[in-house]
Amino acid sequence: MEFIRILRLLAYSLLFIFTSFLAxxxxxxxxEYYKKYPVTNSSATSRVSETSKPSRDTLSNEVITIPVVIHVLYNNTVQNISDAQILSQLQSLNNDYRKLNADAxxxxxxxAPLAADARIVFCLAKIDGFGKATTGIIRKYTSTQSWTADDGMKFSAQGGDNAWDSKRYLNIWICNLFGRSLGYSSTPGSQAEKDGLVIQYDAFGTTGTVAAPFNKGRTLTHEAGHWLGLQHLWxxxxxxxxxxxxxxxQQGFNNGCPSFPHKTSCSINGNGDMFMNYMDFTDDAxxxxxxxxxxxxxxxxxxxxxxxxxxLNSAVCDTNSVQRGPVAIDPVETKMTVSLFPNPAIKFINIESKNASDLxxxxxxxxNMYGGVVMSQILLTQKTTIIIQHLPSGIYFLKIGEGKENKTLRFVKE
Ligand SMILES: [Zn+2]
Structure with missing residues (x-):
């Protein structure tokens, strides 16, 4: 018996070395997923949601909001990652897509002149498919110890969790992927039930179970890029x-963190590879x-x-729609009605709107009074409390939004 146990241990060790190498x-x-499951039939996308709103085009400066539902599939308590870890991921994801990342x-x-603010943000869904309130986070025990990139995690019948309507929600499955693969994305136009992203539980977010070099949330930034039609740089x-x-x-992918410029025989000029782009394979940092x-x-x-x-018509991050059922909101018609209180303020201010789409x-x-920016952040909820305790006393201006769609409010810090 002892001999069998040693053999088994040896086999697991070899498997571990092999999969670490693979990872x-x-x-x-x-x-690899695209190659295995190509999108061959465009009618596969015809299972559209019940939204009857005619399609409109994007506005040039519009901030596009994508409601997200997170399916946490865990086989042990470590894999059941915390809300804090999930929120850390949303924050870093939004920073990356709005070019507010500290390492920009x-x-x-x-x-640098090519670096973009994509003006896309992600929010946790507030309304489920039945019009009821949700946290946007589903937790489910699974007896499956590790998953491969064959979509089993996307089906309840296979021990996973079924997708929510992929026309209105970006489905993200968090699970333990075989060989510590970090994640994969479906391609735009893929089957509705399989549409979404799969991310390894310890490469998601910036806190909790994450470990360097994949601890800055860039696995999701990268995979969401695929979900939005981007390819790898090469x-x-x-x-x-x-x-x-x-x-x-590029000749191929880059690992680790090369130093600039990283040139190969494929480089078109002295700048070489754009290895710091989210669509390369370099370390998060x-x-x-x-x-x-x-x-x-x-x-x-x-x-x-x-x-x-x-x-553009998905309003499932808007708590106003709870119970009334999902309704479409057209941001073009929205007039920003925002209140700020208390004013004067000492420790904090609240900003709130009746319409989530405003904020x-x-x-x-x-x-400050001299026009200098003293604080900035992205709003993720309808009501946000901002700590201002550290600001010197005086008059301040709070500006929400940019371009034509903005609102400026004045407040006094005592
Ligand atoms: Zn990729």
Whole structure:
């Protein structure tokens, strides 16, 4: 018996070494998944939701909000990641898609003019498919110890959890992937029941179970890029291209963190690879930008007729819609009605709106009397409390939104 146990241990050790080796080169399984399950039938997407609102186009400066539902599938308590870990991931994801990531300043000067604010944000769904309130987080025990990239986690009948309406929710499954693969995405136009992202439980977020070098939430930033139509920089080919004009062709993927410039025989100029782009395979701490071309590509998915157009009418992050059932809100018609209180304030201020669409996804900036920005953050809820205790006493201006759609409020800090 002892001999069998030793043999089994040896087999597990070898498997571990093999899979660790695999994980080193396999940051993302999306390309392998595409090859195995190509989108061959566009009618596969015809299972549309009941939304009857005619499709509209995106507005050029519009901040697009994507409601998210998180399916946490756990086989042990460690895999049942905390709410705090999930929220840390949403915050870093939104920072990356709004170019508010702290490491945006690390983009090399040669590429800095190309770094983009994609003006896309993600919120936890507040309304489920039946019009009832939800936290947007589902937790489910599974007897499956590890999953492969064959979509089993997307079906309750296979020990996973069924997708919510993928025309209105971005489904994200958190689970233990075989071989510590970090994640994969479906491609736009794939079967509705399989549409979404799968992320390894310890490569999700910036706190909790995460471990370096995948501890800054960039696995989800990368996979959401695929979900929005982006390819890997090298187009998954030797010296390939991703079809985006401002990302240079690359020989292949980069690991770890190269130093700039990283040139190969495929480089078109001295700047070499854009290895700090989220769509490469470098370490989380090494990635810090989407390009402007990539932002245009991702936003094009929401245009009339685009694969993600239905999300413009998804109001499931709006608590006003609870019980009344999901209703479409057209942000074009929305007039911002925002209140700020208390005023004067000492420790904190609250900003609140009757319409979630007025605030969710907007950037709020606080200016001092001299026009300097003293604080800024992205609003993720209908009511937000901002701590102002540390600010010197005086008059401040709070500006919500940008462009034509903005509102400025004045308050006094005592
Ligand atoms: Zn990928």
């Amino acid at each position: 080193n080169g396999q940051r993302c399984d999306t390309y 300043s690390n983009v090399p000067a040669a590429f 187009g998954d080919a030797n010296c390939g291209d991703d079809g985006i004009a401002d990302t240079p062709p 090494c990635m810090n930008m989407f390009s402007k071309g990539q932002a245009i590509k991702m936003r094009s998915m929401f245009a009339a007729g685009g694969a993600r157009n239905s999300f 969710i996804g907007q950037i709020v900036k606080i200016y």
